[in-house]
Amino acid sequence: MNGFYPVFMQLRGRRCVVIGGGAIAERKLLGLLDAGADDVWVISPLLTPKMADLAAEGKINSCQREYEEGDLSGARLVFAATNDKRVNAVIAVAAERLGILVNTADEAGNGSFISPSTLRRGDLLLSVTASGASPALSQRIKKELAAQYGPEYEEITAQLRRLREAVFSRGLDERQRQSVLKLAAEEGMQHKRYNMDIEEWLQSLLHRIDRGLT
Numbered sequence: 001m002n003g004f005y006p007v008f009m010q011l012r013g014r015r016c017v018v019i020g021g022g023a024i025a026e027r028k029l030l031g032l033l034d035a036g037a038d039d040v041w042v043i044s045p046l047l048t049p050k051m052a053d054l055a056a057e058g059k060i061n062s063c064q065r066e067y068e069e070g071d072l073s074g075a076r077l078v079f080a081a082t083n084d085k086r087v088n089a090v091i092a093v094a095a096e097r098l099g100i101l102v103n104t105a106d107e108a109g110n111g112s113f114i115s116p117s118t119l120r121r122g123d124l125l126l127s128v129t130a131s132g133a134s135p136a137l138s139q140r141i142k143k144e145l146a147a148q149y150g151p152e153y154e155e156i157t158a159q160l161r162r163l164r165e166a167v168f169s170r171g172l173d174e175r176q177r178q179s180v181l182k183l184a185a186e187e188g189m190q191h192k193r194y195n196m197d198i199e200e201w202l203q204s205l206l207h208r209i210d211r212g213l214t
Helices: 023-034 051-054 083-100 135-148 152-169 174-191 198-210
Strands: 016-019 040-043 061-063 077-080 099-104 115-123 124-128
Touching: 016 023, 023 040, 023 051, 051 061, 077 083, 077 198, 083 099, 115 135, 115 152, 124 135, 124 152, 152 174, 152 198, 174 198
Parallel strands: 016 040, 016 077, 040 061, 077 099
Antiparallel strands: 115 124
8 A cells, every 4th residue: 555654844945846837737836835935936838827927926936938857956846737747757757866856747656745635724734635546535625624624723823823932931841831732722722712812811721720620
């Protein structure tokens, strides 16, 4: 059985290359930008209107021509998303030879990684994949997750981050830190008091812990 190791990558400051200019390439590109990638290159004779706008705005770099040997130089991540399987396979081989992670749009087995269906709620990032067996199933589960974890989780996770920073600045011992952060996550999940002033919320949590109300 073929398996995949899940990992979330930091892409800021790392060159990412998308080869292709159609709908699939656009989706891969937007995923990179959502992840904070800031050194993105697109190589394709034609671009979708959205991709052309991003290039005109200076948000991506573009080379409007066919793929050429050497286009992967310095890349950390590559998406081979042309409408030509042969070209995608050539790109995959070149990337593997250079030790660059590569995803091929048409055949998951030709690349070194696959892209999961992803839901973003601020700092909360939920990803699901059926390992290539059924992208439709991944999309179905993503929709269910979107209904369960609504837009409010963007603020919930932002508040939990601020609370965590406050907890570590207070010099609490390990037991107190773990108890406070666990209780805060539970209250956040229940949509309780996560929108309080951070110091007020922290005091409330400490009071509950001192009284054994956890």
